[in-house]
Amino acid sequence: MNLPTPAIVSQDAVSPLPRWALILLCIAYVVPGFVGRDPWKNADVTAFGYMLELSQGRTPWLSPLLGGLPPETEGLLPYWLGAWAIQAAPSWISAEMAVRIPFAALLVLTLAATWYAAYYLARSPGAQPVAFAFGGEAAPRDYARAIADGALLALIACLGLAQLSHEVTSYLVQLSCTALVFFAVAALPYHTLVPAVALGVGMAGLTLAGAPALTALLGVGSMAVIVYAPGSGTDRRLRWVLALAAATLAAALLAGALDLWRWRIVGVASGGKEWQSLTRLLLWFGWPAWPLALWTLWRWRRQIFSPRGHRHLWLPLWFSMVSIGATVTTQPADRALLLGLPALAALAAFALPTLRRSVGALIDWFTLLFFTVSALAIWVIWVAMQTGVPAKPAANVARLAPGFVPQFSLIALLAALAATAGWCALVWWRAARNRAPIWKSLVLPAGGAALGWLLLMTLWLPLLDYARSYQPQVRSVVAALGPSPGCVQTVGLSRAQVAALQYHGGLSLQRARLQDDCNWLVADLAAWPASERLVRASQWELQATIARPTDKNDHLLVFHRAEPAR
Incomplete structure (x- = not known):
């Protein structure tokens, strides 16, 4: 038996969403997050580390290694895509930007x-x-x-x-x-x-x-x-x-x-x-x-x-x-x-x-309130980071991200203003009169999601980079090592930490061995004191304990080889 469908739709209800609006929405959603940010922990920077190793010929293409460790997943295609992108990119494009283009x-x-x-x-x-x-x-x-x-x-x-x-x-x-x-x-x-x-x-x-x-x-x-x-x-x-x-x-x-x-x-x-x-x-x-x-x-x-x-x-x-x-x-x-x-x-x-009209109205009102309040909160906290007013949000940022110095970008501000103006226009369009197209109930959810993501990736990008990348911690590690440290042994570091130290710090890392000429050692606090099978702890002097500013449980220990006893 051919049962009738529950869809009762007139021709007026299927007027298409303007192509320019749909394309603009996709651009606003896709581009932020791929442009201008550091690789984030953990999966993002780890994958980038394998791509960098492959592109520079330091590891086999069929069995890539990072810090002597194979990938946690067996998929090879993502690493190949990133490595090929790095090799094909012109010199004026950074490696981290090059890998993002195919993705x-x-x-x-x-x-x-x-x-x-x-x-x-x-x-x-x-x-x-x-x-x-x-x-x-x-x-x-x-x-x-x-x-x-x-x-x-x-x-x-x-x-x-x-x-x-x-x-x-x-x-x-x-x-x-x-x-x-x-x-x-x-x-x-x-x-x-x-x-x-x-x-x-x-x-x-x-x-x-x-x-x-x-x-x-x-x-x-x-x-x-x-x-x-x-x-x-x-x-x-x-x-x-x-x-x-x-x-x-x-x-x-x-x-x-x-x-x-x-x-x-x-x-x-x-x-x-x-x-x-x-x-x-x-x-x-x-x-x-x-x-x-x-x-x-x-x-x-x-x-x-x-x-x-x-x-x-x-x-x-x-x-x-x-x-x-x-x-x-x-x-x-x-x-x-x-x-x-x-x-x-x-x-x-x-x-x-x-959908009944009442259900569509419920979706619209919930979405309008949720994303408008979220966008307002993002703007208020950004203003607080830039000016110190309101004082409480500024104090919360200083407490959660100690050492963070706010940065101002005119391009990011203009993009955020344009996205906010677009959201206001979209809300006005939706509320102006009863719209016939059946896709109308999803316009505000999609527009709100794109707005929130774009605001985060413009106004909050410096803060998110500081909180989610390893660059601040690596910068402190490099300062502790001093100029030209040579080879550096590692103990207990994750793949993400190895990738960050190699890329952001430009360090030459080696997995710890009993017999090694390296004068420096970087270890994860959770893996120290190291097993005697890896290093002799008595041969190393602690030089610095460096935490990720936004994670109290993530510490790196920097050691220097002790002078031989006389």
Whole structure:
């Protein structure tokens, strides 16, 4: 039985979001965070350290090392991308900026793939709105564009996307490749070449980024969705299944050849997961997409379980379920949940044709209050940092970031003023009159998320760099070592600390050995006194204890080799 859809949409309700506004929103979201900041701890600076080692030829391409340690994840593609970018960049571009260029392109690719995936899912026969008796219902293409606009807005609005999507790590590569696979399967009923290329690139990239098991799950599940809910062109169902099977098998063989298969399941009994913190993560990370996705499942529940099957529901549902399953069973949880955001946003977009006016008004008012208050707080604290007034926020900054010296940037101020003015104009547009487009309820969440991220990455960037990078601590270490320290031994340093000392300090580091000619030693406080297997502690004199200004538990010890006893 062909059940009617719950979407009742007129042609007036699918007027497109102006392309210039959508592109400007994406630029405002993508560019901040990739420009002008230091590598942050821990994953960001660690990945950058491996890229730098590869680009300078100090470590093998198939088994990179940083401070004698292999990467914590098996994915090689992110390090290759960063190393190639450093090697290809002209001399006037810094290494840290060079590695961000391909990763910024990956974020753009993620946004574009999400839009097109939602567009083709909305073109499915089962997703179409109810036909009116006397006409006037939304045209299929216009309806699909409106749903795709809503999906992109929902993705940008997700709170958990901002920081992780602006780091040069394997997780952004995994996110973009997951979005590519999602788009490829969604577009298969309508095109052949482009989805086939996207499928091959996405699955190979996801495997090389360290997620072969996820690749296999997405491939097998997508085959099941095609069999159960093929959409249009059911006569080509076998061809699509074979294409997916070939891509999945090729990705599995590639993972086997590079020894990328690893067991990463975290046992609940071992205490690997704290359910309270996991619940909080699930609640805020995908906000506001997950409440809308649940509403979609409720309003479209009859279509989900109909014998015919509806690919616009099952495909994003499967991708979201795989991501949530990985979140519950693997570490780190937030990185696993990140990969499900494109599918979750697409699923949330299908709630828009079914939202009641009261629900839309509630979303608008909550978003307006939340992001306006947040933006106001960012501005007040910035003014306090620059002028000392109000006194209490200035005192809080001085207490939490001792030694921080505020910096003023005219370019950052102008960008923040422009973003704030844009937010005010957006609020005025939304409140001026009752708007018809179905994507209207996600304009304020997406605009508010972009505003908050841009303000943080402009007004607060010096403070965040001071708090989240290793540069202030490394500067003090270099001062303690003095000019031309030569080789420096290390004990107990993390990969992130090694990368920061090598890049910010320009130091030549070696892992500690009993027989070594180095006169200096840098150790993490938690690893000292060092084991006699590494160094003889009696041979070293403590010169300085250097803390990260914003972390009382992060101390580096600087030692100098004692003179031989006479």
